[in-house]
Amino acid sequence: MSKPFTSVWAREPRRPRSSGLGREQIVAAAVEMLDAEGLGSLSMRKLGARLGAGATSLYWYVANKDELLELAMDEVWGLVEVPDPDRTPWREVATTTAYGLRVVLLEHPWLANLLGRMPMAGPHAFAMSDRLRRAFVRAGFTGVDVYLASGTLMGFVLGQVIPEIGVRQVTEDGTYDPASMVAVVDRVAADYPEMRADFRQTVEMDPSAARAMAFDFALLCVLDGLAARLAAADVAGKSAEAAAQERG
Structure with a gap:
């Protein structure tokens, strides 16, 4: 059975939480990690540690790693x-x-x-x-x-x-x-x-x-x-x- 198409772009971005950690900051850090360590090294846990935040803080902005990769891809297309x-x-x-x-x-x-x-x-x-x-x-x-x-x-x-x-x-x-x-x-x-x-x-x-x-x-x-x-x-x-x- 085919799965329904999902994308991070299918919904409006959430506003930053009071912690100050924003989606732009998360995406920039993800791109830096991908450039330095490659695709296989990226994880929500490692990215959260890099940003000094828990992985749960990242899930406020993205539902999963695939959505994070979508954002990183589009950042690079720019x-x-x-x-x-x-x-x-x-x-x-x-x-x-x-x-x-x-x-x-x-x-x-x-x-x-x-x-x-x-x-x-x-x-x-x-x-x-x-x-x-x-x-x-x-x-x-x-x-x-x-x-x-x-x-x-x-x-x-x-x-x-x-x-x-x-x-x-x-x-x-x-x-x-x-x-x-x-x-x-x-x-x-x-x-x-x-x-x-x-x-x-x-x-x-x-x-x-x-x-x-x-x-x-x-x-x-x-x-x-x-x-x-x-x-x-x-x-x-x-x-x-x-x-x-x-x-x-």
Whole structure:
């Protein structure tokens, strides 16, 4: 049986108690803990101790840990820079948003584990989505294509950054040694000398620079593809209009 949808955003926030501990303070502390210790380390008890309050004080504002995570997610969405689409060309809006989202995800890697599990229903998430929507409307997309274009951009960034977060975790914490990875590739890819050589060059590059270069290249391809779709739709529209005029 399906469970009814619940969300912290489904009700008005409660006023702070006389203790002075407010929801904003709780959310800020939760984000700090998530950044420092990761998703698995967050608990209402530990957060209450961090704030010098009991877990029961937190439950005045949130019903459970999931609601706290919803608030933390939306707080982080508010950090993504999205230019005003009424004053900025759509490609600049999309580019700035993509780079801003990449930075935010890398600085708050726990967020990637919540995507799809937690609703993006907070005010910051809606503000970001609306600016992207208006940018693609001004670009010339119509109907459902507006949201498909926005989803394409968001999906691209997530598809690029989530694996990057995983690579960082296994290399920076010492789980895998790059030199041993090269040795394994040399052995298992013996039949592919060109790819082995390319892999060696990639490993020798600065990892951050290599990932940034890959992101740059792929983002340009995505935006060029969206622009080409707009141009094709414009040509098709003009052709249909010309044909209608000839028939008339």
